[in-house]
Amino acid sequence: MSHKQILVVFGSLMLGLLLASLDNTIVSTAIRTIIGDIGGQNGLARMPWVTTAYVLASTAATPIYGKLSDLFGRKPLYMTAIVLFLTGSALSGLSQNLNELIAFRALQGLGAGGILGLTFAIVGDVVPPRERGKYQGLFGGVFMLAMVAGPLLGGIFTEHNSIIGITGWRWVFYVNLPIGIIALFVISAVLHLPKRRVKATIDYIGATLVVAGVVCLLLAAQMGGQQYAWGSPVIIGLAIVGVVVLVGFVLWEIRTPEPILPMRLFRGDVFRVSSIMGFLIGMVMMGAMMYIPFYFQVVNGDSPTKAGLRMLPMMVGLLTTSISSGRLISRTGRYRFFPIAGIAVTTIGLGLMTTMDENTTFFTGALFMFIVGLGLGATMQVLILAVQNAVEMKDMGVATTSSTFFRSLGQTFGAAVMGAILTNQLTSHLKTNAGPSPAMAPVREHGMAILQSEGAMSKLPQPVQHVLIHSFTQALSTVFLFGAALSLIAWFASWFLKEHKLRSMAPSGAAKQGSPDVEAPALAH
Template sequence: MTGTVRAAQPDTGGRAVVTILTGLMLGMFLGALDTMIMASALRTVADQLQGLTLQAWVSTAYLVTLTISAPLYGKLSDIYGRKRLYIIAIVLFLAGSVLCGLSQSIYQLAGARAVQGLGAGGLTSLALAVVADIAPPDKRARYQANLGAVFAVASVAGPVLGGLFAGSPEILGIAGWRWIFFINVPIGLVAGLLVVLLLKVSAKGARQRVDYGGAITLAITVLPLLVVAENGRHWGWGAPLSIALYALGGVGLVAFLLVERRVGDSALLPAKLFRNLSFTLVNMVNFLGGLGVFAGLALFPLYLQIVKGLSPVAAGLLLLPQSLATTLGARNSSPLMNRFGYKTVLAGGMTLMTLVYLLLGWVGVATPVFVLGVLVTVLGYGMGVFFQVILIAIQDSVPASDIGLASGLYSFTRQIGGVAGTAVFVSLLFGVADDRVGDSFRAASEQDPLSTALRDPQVLAVPANAKLVGEIQATGTVGLDDTSFLAQVDGRLAQPILEGLASSLNLVFIVVGAFLALSVILALSVKGKAGSEEETPC
């Protein structure tokens, strides 16, 4: 550890440490909350900004910049000091929050979320580093456990708060959903002031290599592929622009691998670790688990709010059992690992997630809400097991000398999976939905309720119905950038759209389940340091 604590504040002793810890916890809470709070609010936000089919950008922009910036903050803070980097992180996060609240389009919101993510990447990584700097060795584990509890609180509070804000038309004259971001400002200012005024940690200032090249080339790899994932269904997957972006992503990948090889142990993804088969397998499980976790956060609230017609508040409350089950799953993991070994427990958690996604492939418009509540609760328990056990698996897959380096990739690999899963699966959802909704209208026979509604003068006398029918007649399908019209139109006109979206979600859920089934096989293939469960460090 390169940071040292100055001999300041002898009069306050542990009280200053606790106050600083409070500021760090508030900062971490904001970063974690903004990952979760959009789950139940994003449908409303995207509808109001006329960009539901583009909503994946709002999540992926945040995750990409958070994931790439997090490991850089740690290295830079060793050189320039924790406090200076924390100020930069909190300023970026709050600036991004204000820009999010002021956004007038889905693209502006995605760009502002990217700024937010640049700040959020430092809020977590710097908090862990500061605790290691200032906490006495006998209290360090307890303080770090308190920081870890922040994520559990955020996972519970996020969906509910997002639903409450999104479900409020206005608060103090401002659209309710904008307060999702504006509320960060006073909390963030308090967090920043506590840390800036009280933290007296300095860095040794020793120069060391920072993998800027890895961060840049990773962005060049990921971003073009995300653009294709989002727009390929409109351009055509074999269109010249799509091919050009495939090529750019490929060039970025080659450049990234070359850069990582050149910088050695300073790399974002050190090659020496990935020459270890067990470590590689565990990180593949971590990647696939992240894919499943973030796909669920993006897709399930859409199902609840669009197909089932729940309000953002109701959807947030229905996600509350999932969050509580996640916390319970994490708490129960340790005794389960002591009894069965981490490999069996990890595979069990991934199996639960797999089964839930496969069952979600069969839910429909008429599926009772309580069934969905049971499924999402089981999913949350499996996620909690995954979150807790995968870190043990990562640490156990490497020699003791590499545990610190390997642990640094714990969040990184999972979030990369989350970025890929959110972009690809949301794009797949709306690509399939466009076709299935159009097919439903084209396949309607003369006697179908839909055809009857399309010819009914009383139906057409309602402006919302007339607008929808005009769009259907002109294009043969329905635009899904704003789905708020579904609550206003005749049920016979809405039914094919709901069924098309539901069947599209079914397909995507099954695809996610297939990827998670692969993670179960990989988890069972993992071996510990000596290939035995007895050495599991539980």
């Protein structure tokens, strides 16, 4: 394919990727308003599930889309995923309570799993690894746009009580509808991909086992220390059931002829190491991205829009290294250096962010976020590139979706585990910092509810506000410290990532040579 043709195809993929990426970031600045409106008494404790439901459904759906795309082709599955996503978006906007929102966010996630997984599978189909780096910055640009535009749009919508007679925050979900319609039109018109005639069966048992196991572990992480003590029979039981079910999943995948996650992929060093790194980086990304806007809203009293703008330094850093690393990889054919250096920089940045409190200046916070962005930008896309280059052509789709699966799985656990850490630490610090003083009764009795409400904080005396904010920054520091520890583990793992020569032919090249099983990609004229 020519450079111009590839850009047209990538343009349609970028619209789809923007759709899925925007939804996570646009919710980040709106979540406090949403929780205050429909969250109820325990809204803050359940806040991570608004994100977790989305990412969990996306995680479970991703490898299934990989199998279905082998049966019916990538394009129809890609468009189906967008339709599911738009349906979930419309219903999320109609939610009347947090339970409904969480359920509809899960439906959104089912669509997002196809969009995120198939996007990179399609890229692997049409562009050889050696040339892929030149286009990698384009996807970094999409993430950059989503991360900047998302919080800004989320802030703009939530700052208006009503827009055209509809509650402002509901437009956080409705805005997806016109973007999605445009994406569907463009993809239908210009995207023509290889039609694979592969006989395969869907591993429904494997999908059920992995979802059940992950949900049990997530529930244990989410409810531990909150609804139930960590040593309670409920939490221990959930953890044991989760582990047993996941072991059963592995045993089933070894025996079934068409596994949802082929265990033979783990024989390859690159896939094995990249999966571990992707899982850990997914956890780190979720912790860093989900709570930074919340920090600015609580500590500085920023509006959602302003909190979104303060994320700009991280996005600039991410885009800078995403583009530059992609070009250097295409020029040199070497990729191993970038995740090693990127994760090291991310670890340093998160370590610095543990020092952020109510006295941190804007410049200092911006510098720390910029450093984290630099590290993530050099790491995110390179891992998928390494996996696609290391596997055989016939495994391109399943390897790509499996790699995306582990990163999504990390994001799912990251949202639940870091949410549990924040809640547990915040509860402890509120109790300790408030002390027995009668003046601090609001902190002891309603501290969590006050922090999740935008208007309640400003009505309290200054000493009470100080205790609330200080307790929050102490708890958030622990979250960042945990993220830095995960990032450090990922850095140690990165040294085991082997480097293979980047291929110069895309899988679709076989079609051009007359392969009977694959039709060459084409563009509508």
